[in-house]
Amino acid sequence: MNIIKQKAINLLETALGKSGTVLAIRAWEPATFFEVDVHFPEMDMSGWKRVQHIKVKVAPGVYRDYTPAGWDEDIRTCTLYINAEQHGPGSHWIRSLREGDSITYVGVGPTAHGPSMAAEMVILGDMSSIGHYLALQQLAGPRKLTGAITIEDENHREEFKEYFNWNIQPVRKTDMGGLTSMLKWTKDKPLAHSNVYISGHIPTCIRLRKELKKREDSPRGIHVQGFWS
Numbered sequence: 001m002n003i004i005k006q007k008a009i010n011l012l013e014t015a016l017g018k019s020g021t022v023l024a025i026r027a028w029e030p031a032t033f034f035e036v037d038v039h040f041p042e043m044d045m046s047g048w049k050r051v052q053h054i055k056v057k058v059a060p061g062v063y064r065d066y067t068p069a070g071w072d073e074d075i076r077t078c079t080l081y082i083n084a085e086q087h088g089p090g091s092h093w094i095r096s097l098r099e100g101d102s103i104t105y106v107g108v109g110p111t112a113h114g115p116s117m118a119a120e121m122v123i124l125g126d127m128s129s130i131g132h133y134l135a136l137q138q139l140a141g142p143r144k145l146t147g148a149i150t151i152e153d154e155n156h157r158e159e160f161k162e163y164f165n166w167n168i169q170p171v172r173k174t175d176m177g178g179l180t181s182m183l184k185w186t187k188d189k190p191l192a193h194s195n196v197y198i199s200g201h202i203p204t205c206i207r208l209r210k211e212l213k214k215r216e217d218s219p220r221g222i223h224v225q226g227f228w229s
């Protein structure tokens with residue numbers, strides 16, 4: 001990184017950077033997926049109407065987006081669900097994070113996804129979307145989401161079923177973004193009265209949206225939030 005960019009980032013961090021403390025970390029088996037409980041004393045969660053994301057510092061001058069889920073606005077804690085199957089600064093950072101560590105983030109902002117009161121909510125995505133959809137479920141309250149999360153590792157699919165008492169099905173991921181499994185899962189599902197939420201691998205989100213729009217019973221709404229490419 002050049003010196004000017006580094007200086008600009010340092011200024012931004014000084015002006016906007018806030019921090020949180022890691023309360024606990026749980027790794028799934030194999031350890032390529034992590035649940036991180038964090039206390040963010042300066043994060044006001046009381047007005048959240050949409051799923052949020054935060055930009056977390058994962059290396060000097062490097063930030064990655066993660067989703068606060070399972071938040072408690074009174075004690076300002078939440079859980080981040082972080083996928084680390086890939087090789088990148090974010091996945092390296094999460095593998096080295098320990099209880100008691102400090103997390104720096106700049107800003108909290110809303111995503112394109114919020115609960116729909118008018119139609120059934122069907123969610124589709126990969127493991128990077130787990131926290132995002134847990135957050136959507138929290139915002140939706142007692143209204144049940146249905147849908148599928150694509151997961152490559154068999155044991156992770158088992159852990160998903162075991163840990164979440166949730167109407168969401170873990171399905172086997174057979175390609176990079178999980179397109180084949182999501183198309184298979186949606187094939188026999190009536191969607192005309194649904195709002196479909198798609199997130200994860202950006203090219204997959206775009207293809208899936210196109211395919212769902214072509215259906216005779218095309219969904220009432222299709223809301224895409226791309227995560228990575």
Ligand SMILES: Cc1cc2nc3c(=O)[nH]c(=O)nc-3n(C[C@H](O)[C@H](O)[C@H](O)COP(=O)(O)OP(=O)(O)OC[C@H]3O[C@@H](n4cnc5c(N)ncnc54)[C@H](O)[C@@H]3O)c2cc1C
Nearest residue numbers: 053065066067082083086088089090091128131227228229
């Ligand atoms: C609004 C928003 C919210 C997000 N919330 C979360 C969240 O809660 N949890 C979470 O895990 N991620 C979340 N993401 C995605 C996360 O920010 C990216 O996946 C991030 O790029 C991963 O960073 P990295 O440094 O590990 O890999 P990168 O350096 O970005 O990428 C390295 C390589 O890995 C590939 N790659 C990146 N992400 C994945 C992935 N998930 N699976 C497989 N391959 C991948 C890339 O194509 C690239 O080739 C969110 C993204 C956005 C935009």
